[in-house]
Amino acid sequence: MALKNQYLIDLMETVKKRNMGEPEFIQAVTEVLETLEPVVEKRPDLVEAGVLERIVEPERQIMFRVPWVDDNGKVQVNRGFRVQFNSAIGPYKGGIRLHPSVYIGIIKFLGFEQVFKNSLTTLPMGGGKGGSDFDPKGKSDGEVMRFCQSFMTELSKHIGADCDVPAGDIGTGAREVGYMFGQYKRLRNEFTGVLTGKGLTYGGSLARTEATGYGLLYFTNEMLQANGMSLEGKTVVVSGSGNVAIYATEKAMAYGAKVVALSDSNGYIYDKNGIDLPLVKQLKEVERKRIKEYVTVHPEAEYHEGCKGIWTIPCDIALPCATQNEIDKESAEILVKNGCKVVSEGANMPSTPEAIETYLSNGLLYGPAKAANAGGVATSGLEMSQNSERLSWTFEEVDEKLHNIMKNIFKSCDEAAKEYGMEGNYMAGANIAGFLKVAEAMKAQGCV
Ligand code: NDP
Ligand code: 2IT
Numbered sequence: 001m002a003l004k005n006q007y008l009i010d011l012m013e014t015v016k017k018r019n020m021g022e023p024e025f026i027q028a029v030t031e032v033l034e035t036l037e038p039v040v041e042k043r044p045d046l047v048e049a050g051v052l053e054r055i056v057e058p059e060r061q062i063m064f065r066v067p068w069v070d071d072n073g074k075v076q077v078n079r080g081f082r083v084q085f086n087s088a089i090g091p092y093k094g095g096i097r098l099h100p101s102v103y104i105g106i107i108k109f110l111g112f113e114q115v116f117k118n119s120l121t122t123l124p125m126g127g128g129k130g131g132s133d134f135d136p137k138g139k140s141d142g143e144v145m146r147f148c149q150s151f152m153t154e155l156s157k158h159i160g161a162d163c164d165v166p167a168g169d170i171g172t173g174a175r176e177v178g179y180m181f182g183q184y185k186r187l188r189n190e191f192t193g194v195l196t197g198k199g200l201t202y203g204g205s206l207a208r209t210e211a212t213g214y215g216l217l218y219f220t221n222e223m224l225q226a227n228g229m230s231l232e233g234k235t236v237v238v239s240g241s242g243n244v245a246i247y248a249t250e251k252a253m254a255y256g257a258k259v260v261a262l263s264d265s266n267g268y269i270y271d272k273n274g275i276d277l278p279l280v281k282q283l284k285e286v287e288r289k290r291i292k293e294y295v296t297v298h299p300e301a302e303y304h305e306g307c308k309g310i311w312t313i314p315c316d317i318a319l320p321c322a323t324q325n326e327i328d329k330e331s332a333e334i335l336v337k338n339g340c341k342v343v344s345e346g347a348n349m350p351s352t353p354e355a356i357e358t359y360l361s362n363g364l365l366y367g368p369a370k371a372a373n374a375g376g377v378a379t380s381g382l383e384m385s386q387n388s389e390r391l392s393w394t395f396e397e398v399d400e401k402l403h404n405i406m407k408n409i410f411k412s413c414d415e416a417a418k419e420y421g422m423e424g425n426y427m428a429g430a431n432i433a434g435f436l437k438v439a440e441a442m443k444a445q446g447c448v
């Protein structure tokens with residue numbers, strides 16, 4: 001899809017010039033602007049208010065040095081980021097990614113996506129994202145703690161329960177959130193809901209751990225049902241083997257599907273009998289081991305080096321839950337050739353633009369990340385509510401709210417796509433529905 005509207009073409013040119021060397025950010029903005037063409041034509045008032053020029057520019061970008069001392073007594077230096085993208089509808093909200101590939105362009109693309117995603121949840125949350133090029137892999141608990149404390153020493157000056165509320169993402173799980181929360185509390189001498197994804201003993205919400213994966217399946221189930229299909233008996237491939245992948249697998253199985261593959265950045269496992277999930281949880285959540293260890297317990301399963309090959313496994317449904325651009329055109333074509341009917345995204349921006357075109361032109365059902373994986377941040381929003389009222393809800397209460405939110409997100413995407421003449425294109429629906437709420441708020445608040 002190429003832009004046709006001259007105003008949007010000019011805006012995209014400005015974005016490209018201003019963000020040179022940040023291809024992921026440009027990719028994320030391009031996708032959104034392309035689907036907003038009918039909105040721009042129908043809503044000249046939003047163009048007049050300069051909403052689009054403002055929405056593609058982060059409100060604030062913070063970059064800082066993160067010095068820490070490793071186990072050998074040597075000083076290490078990483079770079080920390082927090083991009084406060086948009087606060088039109090609530091405090092900035094979004095995770096912290098710890099991965100060596102992190103640079104400002106990654107954090108900006110994630111922050112931009114988060115603005116629309118958070119809007120779709122119906123909860124009052126603006127968009128933000130943070131992270132560092134620190135790699136927690138292979139580090140001791142002590143090293144991870146010293147890094148997290150140093151990271152939070154600077155970050156604490158910029159966040160707060162009513163200002164900006166970080167959470168987990170790649171490389172940031174319960175352990176890291178715990179260390180960051182502890183340091184924030186020590187620096188500020190206040191116990192607030194400044195982070196979500198906290199442990200259950202200090203303000204975390206039940207079902208937050210499960211929420212992104214469960215939410216992905218709730219969304220996918222709605223999308224399938226609306227198109228006369230179901231998860232029952234389907235063969236599913238899930239990429240990644242982290243937080244999102246594990247709980248996507250769990251809920252897919254609960255719906256009666258068979259998950260046959262998982263991966264990490266080194267390779268993938270294929271177990272045609274169906275994945276042994278308790279083993280994966282033990283290996284990944286408890287022992288922090290690599291996915292290839294799976295075959296030492298299940299020698300009948302296969303392990304293959306390289307993560308891309310996972311998309312050559314025949315499946316009905318593909319759930320990419322690892323990282324950005326993990327499905328390219330070639331992999332998308334193989335999925336289609338092997339009879340895949342559904343791609344629904346647990347990871348953020350896991351499909352390249354060419355892969356998305358391949359899904360849409362071949363009539364696959366496509367659940368875009370900012371709608372399909374919004375269950376994580378939605379449940380973070382529920383954690384914030386519980387923290388504010390100093391109460392905690394049961395697992396069932398939170399899960400039920402999450403389920404309803406995901407149903408509503410699907411409905412919003414479906415309806416917006418229909419209203420703007422793109423029925424069945426849930427990517428367009430998600431972008432339009434997510435955008436409109438933020439845009440109305442920005443217009444109402446004037447030029448800020
Ligand atoms: P985890 O750190 O728990 O797991 C990440 C998984 O993805 C690991 O298996 C990891 O393998 C793999 N992975 C990471 N980077 C790469 C890479 N460059 N190439 C191949 N594989 C890679 O993170 P999450 O499960 O939390 O996050 C997964 C995705 O879901 C991300 O895109 C994240 O932004 C998104 N997401 C997460 C939410 C959450 O609540 N956690 C909410 C919404 C979206 P390895 O161990 O080898 O690095
Ligand atoms: O990409 C995401 O939505 C997340 N990593 C979760 C963010 C959050 O604030 O829970």
